[in-house]
Amino acid sequence: MSDSLAELRAKINAFVHERDWEQFHSPKNLAMAMIVEAAELVEHFQWDTLEDSYQLTPEKREQVSHELADTFVYLLRIAEVLKIDLLHAANAKILLSAKKYPVDKARGSNAKYTKYQEK
Amino acid sequence: MSDSLAELRAKINAFVHERDWEQFHSPKNLAMAMIVEAAELVEHFQWDTLEDSYQLTPEKREQVSHELADTFVYLLRIAEVLKIDLLHAANAKILLSAKKYPVDKARGSNAKYTKYQEK
Amino acid sequence: MSDSLAELRAKINAFVHERDWEQFHSPKNLAMAMIVEAAELVEHFQWDTLEDSYQLTPEKREQVSHELADTFVYLLRIAEVLKIDLLHAANAKILLSAKKYPVDKARGSNAKYTKYQEK
Amino acid sequence: MSDSLAELRAKINAFVHERDWEQFHSPKNLAMAMIVEAAELVEHFQWDTLEDSYQLTPEKREQVSHELADTFVYLLRIAEVLKIDLLHAANAKILLSAKKYPVDKARGSNAKYTKYQEK
Numbered sequence: 001m002s003d004s005l006a007e008l009r010a011k012i013n014a015f016v017h018e019r020d021w022e023q024f025h026s027p028k029n030l031a032m033a034m035i036v037e038a039a040e041l042v043e044h045f046q047w048d049t050l051e052d053s054y055q056l057t058p059e060k061r062e063q064v065s066h067e068l069a070d071t072f073v074y075l076l077r078i079a080e081v082l083k084i085d086l087l088h089a090a091n092a093k094i095l096l097s098a099k100k101y102p103v104d105k106a107r108g109s110n111a112k113y114t115k116y117q118e119k
Numbered sequence: 120m121s122d123s124l125a126e127l128r129a130k131i132n133a134f135v136h137e138r139d140w141e142q143f144h145s146p147k148n149l150a151m152a153m154i155v156e157a158a159e160l161v162e163h164f165q166w167d168t169l170e171d172s173y174q175l176t177p178e179k180r181e182q183v184s185h186e187l188a189d190t191f192v193y194l195l196r197i198a199e200v201l202k203i204d205l206l207h208a209a210n211a212k213i214l215l216s217a218k219k220y221p222v223d224k225a226r227g228s229n230a231k232y233t234k235y236q237e238k
Numbered sequence: 239m240s241d242s243l244a245e246l247r248a249k250i251n252a253f254v255h256e257r258d259w260e261q262f263h264s265p266k267n268l269a270m271a272m273i274v275e276a277a278e279l280v281e282h283f284q285w286d287t288l289e290d291s292y293q294l295t296p297e298k299r300e301q302v303s304h305e306l307a308d309t310f311v312y313l314l315r316i317a318e319v320l321k322i323d324l325l326h327a328a329n330a331k332i333l334l335s336a337k338k339y340p341v342d343k344a345r346g347s348n349a350k351y352t353k354y355q356e357k
Numbered sequence: 358m359s360d361s362l363a364e365l366r367a368k369i370n371a372f373v374h375e376r377d378w379e380q381f382h383s384p385k386n387l388a389m390a391m392i393v394e395a396a397e398l399v400e401h402f403q404w405d406t407l408e409d410s411y412q413l414t415p416e417k418r419e420q421v422s423h424e425l426a427d428t429f430v431y432l433l434r435i436a437e438v439l440k441i442d443l444l445h446a447a448n449a450k451i452l453l454s455a456k457k458y459p460v461d462k463a464r465g466s467n468a469k470y471t472k473y474q475e476k
Contacts, residue, residue: 019226021227027172028168028169031160031270032402033403034157035161036396036400041153041154042150042154042392046393050147061201071190072194078187082183084184086191089188090127090191093188093189107139147389150389151280151283161277162274165270229404242362257465266405269402273395276388280392286385291388292438304450304453307450309428316398319411322425327423327426328365330422332369
């Protein structure tokens with residue numbers, strides 16, 4: 001089984017191409033498809049306490065794993081269609097977040113960064 | 120800038136750890152955070168036609184890139200916290216989808232696979 | 239200030255019509271707009287414990303109130319565009335749910351109804 | 358069948374109370390449940406063109422009606438638990454939106470109001 005991101009992207013693209021599904025994969029449609037998968041993940045945890053959400057039965061673990069996979073696949077497709085380098089984008093965003101959430105202010109706090117800026 | 124998934128995961132984990140944010144990163148909370156980011160992506164396309172959604176101004180392109188990055192970061196965090204191998208999960212899911220959507224039936228169709236099973 | 243649902247619907251319809259926004263209000267677009275508002279609500283609670291989510295500062299209370307209002311407005315618009323009677327639909331759904339979740343089995347349980355059916 | 362909002366709220370509250378489900382209905386959990394329902398609506402339209410999304414088969418119409426109902430029920434529950442008057446909130450929000458989107462600037466435009474403020 002493939003273990004690289006590049007191989008996964010190529011596999012997904014081939015899957016879509018074989019089925020002639022590019023025609024349905026506009027960014028708008030893919031954004032909808034991705035949030036639907038994200039919601040299927042949310043559904044698994046909606047009635048859980050925070051503590052319970054760490055504890056998955058094997059059955060739930062497999063389902064959660066499928067929802068994560070589906071979200072990931074659509075995320076990769078959107079990036080593909082829009083020619084956005086997801087790894088580059090994530091690395092760039094972390095640099096930005098590091099500025100918005102400096103360690104000394106953010107440590108142990110779940111406040112939004114705008115709270116620091118107000119002060 | 121890092122270009123591997125393993126490096127990105129390590130970088131995100133360090134970012135979270137430095138801020139002592141693991142305490143907030145229950146699967147339940149992370150699933151909520153991820154769908155919020157997915158929705159910020161949806162917002163960019165909500166009034167677009169399908170055709171327009173391919174056309175991004177440089178400003179919108181950068182914002183979309185940030186939303187994809189944020190979604191990706193939370194996706195990686197959920198996988199991390201639950202010890203789910205995202206690449207493995209995605210590859211396994213594609214095999215499943217290939218069975219649910221055989222090329223001869225799915226080609227050019229946006230019908231849900233349950234439609235084939237009804238027939 | 240109006241206190242009836244019918245008046246609210248009429249007011250929203252007039253608001254949309256004055257701005258010539260019916261052209262953007264396809265069910266697809268409205269469904270996207272509604273989930274974006276639902277996510278803005280989720281964002282307010284994403285790092286809260288369950289207990290904390292009951293406690294709103296006046297500022298947060300006002301913001302939450304706005305997100306609920308926005309979700310409601312789009313919900314009413316979708317129903318309007320598709321000519322679905324929301325009150326009727328909700329009443330009908332409650333009857334269905336009462337069958338899916340009989341009191342004796344559902345009492346005090348957060349299990350999905352499919353769990354009963356498996357037994 | 359009830360046709361008033363107040364009766365619907367009372368019916369939902371009774372439904373929840375009979376099943377002793379108030380314990381699960383924290384604002385956080387309800388916000389998750391509501392977005393899951395909103396996503397089930399999105400799913401119905403994700404591969405549709407804008408035009409197609411107006412055209413529902415009787416079967417799809419019924420399903421869409423159920424998703425709208427479910428979203429509505431959770432919306433009412435959140436408002437109930439937080440003691441927010443949904444009709445009041447919606448009417449207040451429309452007044453705010455009327456200021457953010459003055460007819461002369463917003464007519465026929467799908468731009469976000471922040472676009473006006475930039476000018």
